[in-house]
Amino acid sequence: MSAALFIDVEVDDSIAGDRELAAKLEEVCPVDIFRAGAHGLEIVSENLDECVLCRLCLDASPPGTIRIVKLYDDGAVLGAPR
Amino acid sequence: MRFFEYESRAIVAKAGIPVGKHGFARTPARAREIAAEIAAPVVIKSQVLSGGRMKAGGVQFADTPDEAATHAERVLALEIGGHMPRGVLVDSRAAVQHEYYAGVVWDGIRKLPVLLFSDMGGIDIEEVAERHPEHVVSAHFSTLRPFADWQAKQLISSLGITGQALTRLTPIVARLARLFLQYDMTLAEINPLGELADGSFLALDAHMDVENEARPRQRALLAELGVGEQETRQAREPTAFELAGEEVDAQDHRGVAGNVTEFDGNLGLVIGAGGGSLTLFDAVRSCGGQPANYCEIGGNPSVAKACGLAKLVLTKPGVDKIAVMMSIVSNTRVDIVARGVIKACVELGYDPAEKIAIFRIPGAWEEEGFKILARYGVDYADRSVSLHEAARRAVERIGPQSAPVDGPQHDARERV
Ligand code: SF4
Numbered sequence: 094m095s096a097a098l099f100i101d102v103e104v105d106d107s108i109a110g111d112r113e114l115a116a117k118l119e120e121v122c123p124v125d126i127f128r129a130g131a132h133g134l135e136i137v138s139e140n141l142d143e144c145v146l147c148r149l150c151l152d153a154s155p156p157g158t159i160r161i162v163k164l165y166d167d168g169a170v171l172g173a174p175r
Numbered sequence: 176m177r178f179f180e181y182e183s184r185a186i187v188a189k190a191g192i193p194v195g196k197h198g199f200a201r202t203p204a205r206a207r208e209i210a211a212e213i214a215a216p217v218v219i220k221s222q223v224l225s226g227g228r229m230k231a232g233g234v235q236f237a238d239t240p241d242e243a244a245t246h247a248e249r250v251l252a253l254e255i256g257g258h259m260p261r262g263v264l265v266d267s268r269a270a271v272q273h274e275y276y277a278g279v280v281w282d283g284i285r286k287l288p289v290l291l292f293s294d295m296g297g298i299d300i301e302e303v304a305e306r307h308p309e310h311v312v313s314a315h316f317s318t319l320r321p322f323a324d325w326q327a328k329q330l331i332s333s334l335g336i337t338g339q340a341l342t343r344l345t346p347i348v349a350r351l352a353r354l355f356l357q358y359d360m361t362l363a364e365i366n367p368l369g370e371l372a373d374g375s376f377l378a379l380d381a382h383m384d385v386e387n388e389a390r391p392r393q394r395a396l397l398a399e400l401g402v403g404e405q406e407t408r409q410a411r412e413p414t415a416f417e418l419a420g421e422e423v424d425a426q427d428h429r430g431v432a433g434n435v436t437e438f439d440g441n442l443g444l445v446i447g448a449g450g451g452s453l454t455l456f457d458a459v460r461s462c463g464g465q466p467a468n469y470c471e472i473g474g475n476p477s478v479a480k481a482c483g484l485a486k487l488v489l490t491k492p493g494v495d496k497i498a499v500m501m502s503i504v505s506n507t508r509v510d511i512v513a514r515g516v517i518k519a520c521v522e523l524g525y526d527p528a529e530k531i532a533i534f535r536i537p538g539a540w541e542e543e544g545f546k547i548l549a550r551y552g553v554d555y556a557d558r559s560v561s562l563h564e565a566a567r568r569a570v571e572r573i574g575p576q577s578a579p580v581d582g583p584q585h586d587a588r589e590r591v
Binding site: 098099124142146165 | 477478479508511514517518521543546547550551
């Protein structure tokens with residue numbers, strides 16, 4: 094039972110296969126939401142609700158390629174102007 | 176933390192209260208030696224922390240050293256209440272004319288020690304209080320001022336005890352009250368306190384519990400008694416619920432969900448923050464609520480840990496709702512705890528708005544937390560609502576407990 098209730102992470106197709114970036118994201122996320130898989134970036138869905146909104150993944154990736162969506166806040170996106 | 180009887184005897188004797196000849200033995204041979212030194216009929220008593228020794232056969236009488244060794248062998252092999260004995264106490268059998276009770280216990284409601292005295296000793300004081308309340312007297316006393324003899328004398332005399340008995344009982348009872356304070360006890364009891372034919376008194380049995388949190392302050396006493404640092408010495412074994420609480424805490428290194436303790440009420444508690452747990456537990460009780468549990472969360476637990484604890488409490492038989500309350504937090508995130516408890520409700524198929532009686536955690540990331548709570552319709556409060564008021568609201572929402580729930584019935588002092 095691990096469907097995320099509070100947080101979703103959207104990844105742009107342009108970085109999905111970037112293994113180097115995937116490794117970087119795996120390193121920076123403090124709650125293990127990213128995994129560097131054989132084919133690039135994977136999202137560990139059972140950890141999504143642990144997201145602490147720290148923005149480290151946003152800082153580590155090209156602007157606009159990762160979106161942290163607050164499902165409890167009408168889909169507000171972390172860092173986006175309201 | 177509970178002391179074995181032989182340790183309690185040592186504490187009593189150290190305080191200058193007369194005790195009969197006795198010794199502690201781990202082997203039948205040693206029991207024989209002690210009985211020979213006493214050179215009189217003895218009683219062999221199993222040294223276990225659980226009650227019911229007499230009924231289980233853990234108390235035996237012996238007239239000779241050989242008989243003492245035979246009984247000791249049997250008692251040492253006897254499991255009582257799931258505990259194997261630490262050893263046996265070999266105790267002289269005093270010719271008692273009359274039995275009294277003297278005890279001091281911590282009153283969690285008044286937040287003061289209360290001194291109890293009865294002229295009907297040898298049986299449970301609760302039983303005496305229920306059946307013969309006129310034979311029990313009590314008085315609270317200060318933890319700040321030194322305990323004076325006159326306080327003991329006043330209490331004992333209120334039972335109509337006068338003359339030599341009053342004169343001799345007074346210093347014994349006063350010393351008991353003083354040792355309670357000196358050693359940070361939550362219980363110090365002499366029962367029975369025997370009056371011999373010559374008018375002297377002896378502590379024939381003693382039970383003592385020291386406050387767990389005071390262990391560092393009482394290192395010298397514990398070392399003297401040979402109590403190891405790792406010995407938890409709880410008055411009872413943890414329940415399945417409490418063990419499950421330990422598992423929730425151990426599954427994730429982030430934050431704390433500790434000291435989960437089972438009670439038999441209908442209001443589950445997810446509480447914490449620097450002393451907040453005790454305050455909130457007391458607040459719920461003072462508002463007439465029946466807590467189903469005690470716990471201490473803090474240190475920024477993960478969503479998974481908060482969720483695991485909330486699920487454990489929500490699935491406890493008899494729990495109707497949970498109250499999620501902390502004092503103002505700085506190192507625990509409000510939004511993370513909110514996510515955890517709401518997730519627990521949703522994954523168990525409950526409506527969070529229905530199951531969470533109140534969420535009162537102000538502090539770090541509260542704006543984000545309140546958004547989550549509002550989204551799920553959960554009744555929440557900010558720092559303008561006191562802990563007591565939050566507890567009152569939770570109790571009001573849950574209403575009276577419909578029926579008692581089967582489960583352990585014990586006082587918060589036992590483990591908290
Ligand atoms: S915001 Fe922080 S916690 Fe959330 S996914 Fe990005 S790095 Fe991980």
